[in-house]
Amino acid sequence: MENIVKKILKTGIKSEAAPFPDERLRVLRGRLSEAVLRRFGRALAIRHVDAGSCNACELEINAMHNPYYNLEGLGIHFVASPRHADLLLVTGPVSRHMELALKRTYEATPDPKLVVACGDCGVCGGIFGESYASLGRVANVIPVDVAVPGCPPSPNAIIQGILTALMPEAETQA
Amino acid sequence: MDLAGFTAMLQTISKAPKAAYGVFEVSKLRPACSILQSAGGRLIALWGSDERESLDAPCPFALHLAFALGPTLGLVWIAIPLEAPEYPSIHDIFPAASRMQRAAFDLSGLSAINSPDARKWLRHGAWPQEAFPLQKRFSGSFPIEADDYPFVTVEGDGVSEIPVGPVHAGTIEPGHFRFSVVGEKVLRLEERLGYTHKGIEKRFESLGMMDGARLAGRISGDSTVAYAWAYAMAIERATGTTPPQRALWLRALWLERERAMNHLGDLGAIANDAGFAFGLAQFSRLKEDLLRENFAMSGHRYLMDAVVPGGVAGDPGDRLVHVVDEAQRFEAELDELKAIYDDHAGLQDRFRGAGRLSPSLAARLGVVGLAARASGKAMDLRADFPSSPYDQLDLKIATAAEGDVAARVAVRFAEIQESLRLWRIIAQRIPSGSVLEPIPPDPPPALGVGWVEGWRGEVLIALALGNHGALARVHAHDPSWQNWPALEHAVLDNIVPDFPLINKSFNLSYSGHDL
Numbered sequence: 001m002e003n004i005v006k007k008i009l010k011t012g013i014k015s016e017a018a019p020f021p022d023e024r025l026r027v028l029r030g031r032l033s034e035a036v037l038r039r040f041g042r043a044l045a046i047r048h049v050d051a052g053s054c055n056a057c058e059l060e061i062n063a064m065h066n067p068y069y070n071l072e073g074l075g076i077h078f079v080a081s082p083r084h085a086d087l088l089l090v091t092g093p094v095s096r097h098m099e100l101a102l103k104r105t106y107e108a109t110p111d112p113k114l115v116v117a118c119g120d121c122g123v124c125g126g127i128f129g130e131s132y133a134s135l136g137r138v139a140n141v142i143p144v145d146v147a148v149p150g151c152p153p154s155p156n157a158i159i160q161g162i163l164t165a166l167m168p169e170a171e172t173q174a
Numbered sequence: 175m176d177l178a179g180f181t182a183m184l185q186t187i188s189k190a191p192k193a194a195y196g197v198f199e200v201s202k203l204r205p206a207c208s209i210l211q212s213a214g215g216r217l218i219a220l221w222g223s224d225e226r227e228s229l230d231a232p233c234p235f236a237l238h239l240a241f242a243l244g245p246t247l248g249l250v251w252i253a254i255p256l257e258a259p260e261y262p263s264i265h266d267i268f269p270a271a272s273r274m275q276r277a278a279f280d281l282s283g284l285s286a287i288n289s290p291d292a293r294k295w296l297r298h299g300a301w302p303q304e305a306f307p308l309q310k311r312f313s314g315s316f317p318i319e320a321d322d323y324p325f326v327t328v329e330g331d332g333v334s335e336i337p338v339g340p341v342h343a344g345t346i347e348p349g350h351f352r353f354s355v356v357g358e359k360v361l362r363l364e365e366r367l368g369y370t371h372k373g374i375e376k377r378f379e380s381l382g383m384m385d386g387a388r389l390a391g392r393i394s395g396d397s398t399v400a401y402a403w404a405y406a407m408a409i410e411r412a413t414g415t416t417p418p419q420r421a422l423w424l425r426a427l428w429l430e431r432e433r434a435m436n437h438l439g440d441l442g443a444i445a446n447d448a449g450f451a452f453g454l455a456q457f458s459r460l461k462e463d464l465l466r467e468n469f470a471m472s473g474h475r476y477l478m479d480a481v482v483p484g485g486v487a488g489d490p491g492d493r494l495v496h497v498v499d500e501a502q503r504f505e506a507e508l509d510e511l512k513a514i515y516d517d518h519a520g521l522q523d524r525f526r527g528a529g530r531l532s533p534s535l536a537a538r539l540g541v542v543g544l545a546a547r548a549s550g551k552a553m554d555l556r557a558d559f560p561s562s563p564y565d566q567l568d569l570k571i572a573t574a575a576e577g578d579v580a581a582r583v584a585v586r587f588a589e590i591q592e593s594l595r596l597w598r599i600i601a602q603r604i605p606s607g608s609v610l611e612p613i614p615p616d617p618p619p620a621l622g623v624g625w626v627e628g629w630r631g632e633v634l635i636a637l638a639l640g641n642h643g644a645l646a647r648v649h650a651h652d653p654s655w656q657n658w659p660a661l662e663h664a665v666l667d668n669i670v671p672d673f674p675l676i677n678k679s680f681n682l683s684y685s686g687h688d689l
């Protein structure tokens with residue numbers, strides 16, 4: 001126990017400042033009222049769905065939880081069920097084998113809800129494109145509010161995408 | 175036919191790592207497998223090809239198998255030309271063949287005769303049973319059908335079924351697990367994979383040799399270096415290209431950074447699944463430090479696209495000197511954290527005995543990589559079949575005997591330490607010179623194979639170049655193929671709440687398996 005406490009003290013506080021929202025990442029406009037967004041902004045529950053990714057986007061979503069990115073401090077937490085989620089964070093091109101599961105997860109998420117597509121695959125299909133096995137970008141399957149490019153996008157870029165989705169449009173700076 | 179007769183039919187296609195190729199009649203398939211099995215060989219991969227567009231092919235289809243056989247032969251790739259799309263099943267000789275045979279039917283239409291399990295495997299409902307995506311005439315897409323999959327049911331008093339997934343509670347990849355339980359105890363686990371199948375092998379056929387490297391690096395993102403290296407090795411073999419020595423040393427540095435990065439992440443996540451959040455905070459911080467230095471050296475946190483056919487994409491130059499200090503700092507922190515893990519009674523209590531995979535079962539299932547080493551088998555391509563620079567690095571293979579979560583944790587600690595030693599040696603002894611040898615733009619048709627010990631286990635890329643360097647067929651094999659069935663065994667008699675911990679201790683790839 002003593003060693004654990006020592007290590008915690010020695011490690012110190014690592015968290016860094018959060019990025020600013022970026023209007024250029026927005027796909028759909030005027031979806032949710034300002035009042036709803038402000039309510040989400042105080043405590044946002046995210047459900048992640050891997051719709052067919054290569055798993056590197058997951059590595060960066062997991063990295064968002066490390067001590068450098070102060071997620072909890074931003075009021076953001078991940079939940080285990082879509083029924084408790086305000087926002088779906090979707091990775092990958094949507095494989096045809098995941099189409100149904102993604103649609104069901106979307107339907108199980110209570111309204112009002114936000115969707116952020118994470119990574120080049122989610123934005124445009126990425127290197128996998130559209131094929132007999134892949135439906136390409138997430139917006140081909142469910143409505144997407146914000147799409148974050150990058151392969152994979154860095155934790156900061158993903159946080160920026162989430163904050164953009166939360167921010168009333170008038171207040172974000174392009 | 176005996177072993178000598180079998181090897182006489184092979185021709186060497188690569189010296190380091192050793193690889194040989196041979197063509198056999200279908201009547202020789204099972205005898206050849208039996209010879210290899212009794213000589214201690216193991217099956218690495220099995221796949222099919224449609225040869226109807228290759229001008230000089232003797233038959234319309236071919237079955238391909240890759241084996242590893244002792245230090246003298248190395249990798250053995252055999253091709254079996256097929257008049258009709260069928261061949262005798264080899265599941266009884268190599269149990270690991272079972273799922274690969276099912277996938278070879280789903281994708282290439284080759285049936286394994288006398289296989290006890292002929293259910294579909296990678297196919298759910300995206301294409302019909304009569305259509306085969308990797309046949310050359312396949313085109314377009316089909317309306318999605320429901321995936322009616324006949325799971326095996328367990329009958330008995332008090333037995334109930336718990337289906338989980340494909341979407342899971344945490345941030346992990348999708349797959350379906352069906353548990354049969356009595357109370358909390360697991361009687362049977364059946365996996366259903368293939369959810370992330372996104373047509374990777376077909377996609378290769380529309381790319382050029384150089385673009386193929388980007389796709390190879392996204393087969394399983396956590397193993398991007400291992401895959402990109404295996405792919406580059408295969409292209410270099412097929413085109414007769416020799417990458418510069420400095421490039422090979424940089425590849426090894428990237429591969430060892432990938433290994434350390436994944437092991438650091440897993441050591442944190444495994445402890446977290448055992449209720450020790452401190453471990454996750456500490457190890458995820460170290461992992462982030464490593465990723466940031468990767469970015470400083472290569473321009474990518476995960477080293478994607480850093481390995482290219484012919485060499486590497488860039489040279490970190492002076493930045494390499496930091497690696498020595500970085501390794502030293504990581505070594506010190508790792509020692510501290512290892513002492514904390516070792517002394518933590520609650521953690522050790524959860525680790526010990528959980529998810530045990532006995533050495534004999536691991537050997538029978540053909541388990542590979544980290545999981546095999548944690549079940550007592552000293553196997554590692556970097557030591558067994560070293561290519562440059564591993565032939566000069568004197569790698570020490572890490573093993574543990576118990577096959578439980580504790581053993582897989584111990585092997586990870588030891589492998590990070592060994593990787594850090596290699597970082598340091600590479601940074602100090604790397605030869606100078608160029609880092610890229612151009613690939614000839616219009617090579618003649620040829621075969622190529624690449625075989626690399628990634629952090630999870632061995633990764634294989636086998637490919638056939640057609641005219642003008644076209645990728646006629648690319649097969650990618652992830653070590654998870656061998657190890658997923660082992661997880662079904664390792665959880666037996668454990669309790670359902672321990673499944674996430676046991677699963678994490680293997681940390682297998684869905685994307686690399688589903689293709």
Ligand code: SF4
Pocket residue numbers: 052053054055056057091092093118119120121122126127150151152153392395
């Ligand atoms: S965007 Fe890149 S990292 Fe993310 S799933 Fe696609 S290929 Fe992988």
